[in-house]
Amino acid sequence: MADSSVTSPAFPGASGHAGHDAGKRDFLKLVTAAGAAIGVGAIAWPLIDSMNPSADVLALSSVEVDLTPVVEGQGITVVWRGKPIFVRHRTPAEIKEAQDVKMSDLIEPQPDSARVKAGHDQWIVLIGICTHLGCIPLGNKPTDPRGEWGGWFCPCHGSQYDTSGRVRHGPAPLNLNVPPYAFMSDTRVKIG
Amino acid sequence: MAGLHKSEFTNPVIRWVDTRMPVFTMMQKEYGSFPTPRNFNYFWNFGALAMVNLMIMIITGIFLAMNYAPNTAMAFDSVQRIMRDVNYGWLLRYVHQNGASMFFIVVYIHIFRGLYYGSYKYPRELLWMIGVVLLILMMATAFMGYVLPWGQMSYWGATVITNLFSAFPIVGDPIVTWLWGGFSVDNPTLNRFFSLHYLLPFVLVGVTFLHVVALHITGSNNPLGIDVKSPQDTLPFHPYYTIKDSVGICVYLMVFAALVFFAPNFLGDPNNFIPANPLQTPADIVPEWYFLPFYAILRSVPNKLGGVCMMFGSLLVLFVLPWLDTSKVRSARFRPLYRPFIFVLVVSVVILGMVGAHRPEGIWVVLGRVCTAYYFLHFLVLLPIIGKFERPLPLPESISKPVLGGGGGPLPAGAAAKPMEKA
Ligand code: HEM
Ligand code: FES
Numbered sequence: 001m002a003d004s005s006v007t008s009p010a011f012p013g014a015s016g017h018a019g020h021d022a023g024k025r026d027f028l029k030l031v032t033a034a035g036a037a038i039g040v041g042a043i044a045w046p047l048i049d050s051m052n053p054s055a056d057v058l059a060l061s062s063v064e065v066d067l068t069p070v071v072e073g074q075g076i077t078v079v080w081r082g083k084p085i086f087v088r089h090r091t092p093a094e095i096k097e098a099q100d101v102k103m104s105d106l107i108e109p110q111p112d113s114a115r116v117k118a119g120h121d122q123w124i125v126l127i128g129i130c131t132h133l134g135c136i137p138l139g140n141k142p143t144d145p146r147g148e149w150g151g152w153f154c155p156c157h158g159s160q161y162d163t164s165g166r167v168r169h170g171p172a173p174l175n176l177n178v179p180p181y182a183f184m185s186d187t188r189v190k191i192g
Numbered sequence: 193m194a195g196l197h198k199s200e201f202t203n204p205v206i207r208w209v210d211t212r213m214p215v216f217t218m219m220q221k222e223y224g225s226f227p228t229p230r231n232f233n234y235f236w237n238f239g240a241l242a243m244v245n246l247m248i249m250i251i252t253g254i255f256l257a258m259n260y261a262p263n264t265a266m267a268f269d270s271v272q273r274i275m276r277d278v279n280y281g282w283l284l285r286y287v288h289q290n291g292a293s294m295f296f297i298v299v300y301i302h303i304f305r306g307l308y309y310g311s312y313k314y315p316r317e318l319l320w321m322i323g324v325v326l327l328i329l330m331m332a333t334a335f336m337g338y339v340l341p342w343g344q345m346s347y348w349g350a351t352v353i354t355n356l357f358s359a360f361p362i363v364g365d366p367i368v369t370w371l372w373g374g375f376s377v378d379n380p381t382l383n384r385f386f387s388l389h390y391l392l393p394f395v396l397v398g399v400t401f402l403h404v405v406a407l408h409i410t411g412s413n414n415p416l417g418i419d420v421k422s423p424q425d426t427l428p429f430h431p432y433y434t435i436k437d438s439v440g441i442c443v444y445l446m447v448f449a450a451l452v453f454f455a456p457n458f459l460g461d462p463n464n465f466i467p468a469n470p471l472q473t474p475a476d477i478v479p480e481w482y483f484l485p486f487y488a489i490l491r492s493v494p495n496k497l498g499g500v501c502m503m504f505g506s507l508l509v510l511f512v513l514p515w516l517d518t519s520k521v522r523s524a525r526f527r528p529l530y531r532p533f534i535f536v537l538v539v540s541v542v543i544l545g546m547v548g549a550h551r552p553e554g555i556w557v558v559l560g561r562v563c564t565a566y567y568f569l570h571f572l573v574l575l576p577i578i579g580k581f582e583r584p585l586p587l588p589e590s591i592s593k594p595v596l597g598g599g600g601g602p603l604p605a606g607a608a609a610k611p612m613e614k615a
Contacts, residue, residue, distance in 0.1 A: 048370075051384065057374045077471060082376040084471050129376075132496060134355035135348065135473040156352065156477050157491060157552060173496050 062192030064184065067123065075140035077128060080191045084128035085179060086140055086152075087189070090163055094150060095121050098164035105168075108175045112164045115178055125189065126165040127179050130154040132172035137161060152176070222408055227426035228433050229414035231591050235309070236412070236433075237440030238302035243400065244441060245295045250393050252288040253337075256281075260340065262386035264379045267342035268467040286456040287448075292334050293459045294448050296482035299327060308534055310522030311413040317514035319406040324510045326399055331483070333392040336385040338480060339377075343464030348477045350377045350385070356490075359500040376470060417522025418587055425591035476551060484548030485541050489567070491552050492560035502564065509571045516571055518579030521587070529582040533574055540566045 063080050065087060070076055075088035090098070098112040116124055130137050132154065138144040139152035139161075147153035147160030149168045154160070159172035166175040181191040199210035199217060210216040259278050261270040274281035303323070306312055312320035339350045354371050358364040373380030411420060420426055427433070451458065459481055463474045479487050489506050493499035509516075524531045540563035547560040588594050 051373055051380075052370050053372075053374045054380070057378075057380065079471070082374060082378050082470065132355075133352040134358075135352065135477065136471065138473075155473060155475050170494055171491075171496055171499070 062190055064188060064190045067187045067189060072122070073142055077140055078191070080179060084136055085191055086124075086126045086128040086165075086176075088124050088126075088140065088163075090122050090124055094163040097150065098124075098162060098166075101162065101166075107167045107170070107173070110164075110166060110175055115164050115166075115175075117181075117183055120183055120186075123189070124163070124165060125178060125181050125191065127177040128152075129176075130156065130159055130172055131167065131174040131176065132157055132159050132170075137176075222404075223434075224428065224430045226408065226429040227411070227420070227423065228429045229412055229420055229425060229591055230427045230432075231414050231416060232412070232433065232436065233415050234436075234440060235301070235305040235415075237437055237444075238298050238305060240437040241298045241440060241444050242295065242302055244444070245291060245298055246393065246396060246400065249288065249291050249295065250397075252284050252291065253390070253393065255284050256288055257390065260386075262340065262383050264342060264382055264468070267340060267382060271341040283452075286452045288337075289460065290448065290451045290456060292337065292480070293482065294444070294451070295330065296334070298444070299330065300482075303327070304538065307537075308524045309413055309415060310417050310517070310519075310524070312514045313517065313520070313522050314514070315410045316406075316413065319403065319410060320514060321511055322399060322403045322406060324507070326396060326403060327510075328507060329392055329396050329399065333389060333396065334480070334482070336389040336392070339382065339385045340389060341464060342382065342468045344466040344468055344472075344474050345461045345464040345477070347377060347468035347470065348473055349479055350381065352477055353479075354381075356500050356503070359497040361497075378470075413522060414591060415523060415525070416588055416591060417526070418591060421590050422592070424596065478549055481545065481549075484546075485544035486548075488544040488548035488560050489564045492547070492557070492564040502568075506567060509568070513571065513575075517575045518577075519582060519584070520579075521584040526585040526587055527578075527582055528585060530575075530578050533570060533578065536566065537570045540570075 063078055063085075065076075065078050067087070067089070070087065070089045072089050073091050073094075075086055077084045077086055079085070095112075101112075103109040103111070112121075128136050128140070133156065135154050135156035137152035137154040137159070139146040145153045147169070149160055149162035151161040151163045151165060151168075154172065157171050158169070159167060160169035161172075161176055162168050164175075165178075167173070179191055181189055183189050196211045197214040197217065199207050199214065200220075201207045201210050201216055206216055256274065259270065259274050259281060261267055271285070274285050276282075278284075306320060306323070335349070335353060339346045354368055354377065357367045357371065360367070369375065371381070372378065373384060414420075461478060461480075466474075478484075486503050486506060490499045490503040493502050519527060519530065521527055524534055543559055544563045544567070547556050547563065550556045552560065
């Protein structure tokens with residue numbers, strides 16, 4: 001539009017300054033376009049961000065769990081931030097299995113010691129969400145299938161985890177996540 | 193004054209409107225006298241059927257929404273209330289639920305028609321691509337609709353599908369959190385899915401309009417796949433094809449009614465009669481039947497990102513189909529080499545559907561991989577090659593010749609020399 005008006009009869013004699021004016025017009029067009037782009041962005045962002053977790057969802061709730069009723073070999077599931085958290089009391093055999101595995105056998109190599117709190121080897125705390133596509137693996141109840149590595153078995157697409165929650169058989173690409181948590185005492189743990 | 197449209201309508205009211213806003217002229221041009229190839233078979237009914245189906249979905253959906261509560265605490269119960277207490281609520285819901293299945297049956301046949309008769313080729317590439325957009329929008333709509341009743345399969349289907357996006361490095365997890373509006377599928381997710389499930393069908397209406405605009409520029413393809421050459425090759429859309437479409441609509445409604453009244457839960461999953469439980473995954477997560485082939489492709493690849501890319505790729509490859517097929521001949525009737533392969537493709541997609549319904553164990557893993565490989569091989573390797581080596585059969589001289597010219601069947605090769613030059 002602007003270009004054609006330079007030579008249009010509506011601006012007689014303007015052609016002499018065409019180069020000059022065209023430069024100005026290009027500048028104005030650029031500034032206008034940039035302004036519009038920033039404006040659109042400024043309007044779009046609140047819309048997009050409104051879909052992100054809201055303040056009440058974010059409010060970092062934490063849960064405290066009493067461990068006394070959980071006997072050796074048993075696991076419980078608690079809810080934290082709408083997610084299932086596995087807390088499992090491992091038997092000495094399970095702990096040994098988790099510690100003795102060769103790093104080269106792991107899909108995401110991580111020593112067991114990096115996944116438990118020092119001095120609390122018998123407790124493993126995990127976010128109970130399969131790292132493949134988000135199903136909840138079975139294995140917390142002693143009667144559940146636990147897979148070949150004695151940890152957890154995901155019924156959705158067959159991923160298997162060991163007694164440290166590390167993935168041993170795909171399609172899951174990563175180990176079960178460890179949530180932030182701390183021991184308040186030997187029998188109380190605070191998640192979050 | 194200038195500016196008034198010259199209307200051919202004589203009814204004074206219609207004329208008054210038409211001179212100011214020529215919608216009647218437009219309807220007459222696009223759906224009345226619109227020149228349409230005279231040799232359509234019943235495969236050409238499915239576009240009209242898809243439009244009817246979309247209207248049915250929108251109408252039943254709007255009335256369902258009057259009684260549906262998009263809140264995790266109430267959604268499941270509100271759907272049960274629709275089924276038991278709301279007058280004809282059971283009918284609305286069963287029509288809507290089975291309407292989604294009917295929609296996919298219709299659209300899959302519509303797509304097969306395009307593949308078989310080469311409707312995606314020049315000059316209908318854009319028309320075809322808009323169709324692929326419609327398919328993807330439909331899938332998104334159906335996926336989000338299925339979450340609304342908030343049963344176990346709703347919840348876990350939503351969890352698995354939204355988690356697909358976590359496969360992408362770096363941006364994956366923030367995208368999933370953003371889609372959820374939280375740290376798991378929860379109330380914010382249900383709310384936005386309802387909002388979008390209400391919106392997208394209207395986007396579908398808009399894109400369908402573009403689909404028809406593009407169609408009415410190029411005109412319809414036909415079972416012979418040759419161009420319309422003279423008015424003799426066409427018939428006015430009304431009454432010839434309005435009647436033919438009506439026949440199809442009657443049959444379609446009979447099938448639809450049989451589903452709704454005699455087997456309304458035949459295609460559903462029993463797990464969706466159990467309210468969503470975020471702490472317990474059902475033993476098998478199976479999507480609705482119309483997603484099974486794509487789900488099978490996802491699971492056939494032992495790598496998470498790879499599987500997700502292949503699944504999206506299986507849809508995206510359709511966008512470039514017009515440029516992958518190197519043959520200029522449209523209809524598979526005249527493509528002896530291509531014709532068997534299109535049936536192999538159909539068989540492998542059906543097998544993929546069966547694979548998607550079974551646990552990925554034993555023979556199903558093998559079948560899934562073989563058919564996934566064939567799917568991509570077909571589009572990316574076979575189509576470009578076949579077009580180069582195939583010797584097409586002689587094309588008929590015109591659409592009307594076999595019908596009106598007495599002889600029937602294609603003319604001898606000499607007569608069809610011109611369209612053959614390229615082959
Ligand atoms: C492209 C068109 C549409 C498709 C493919 C579609 C698909 C679906 C599907 C598969 C369901 C789940 C059915 C079930 O298992 O109960 C559903 C539910 C629902 N849809 Fe739609 N839908 C469409 C249009 C609409 C429209 C326009 C509305 C209007 C607002 C709507 C409102 C609803 C409501 C309220 C539900 C939940 C009640 C129920 O589950 O029956 N839908 N939709
Ligand atoms: S979600 Fe666990 S294996 Fe796919």
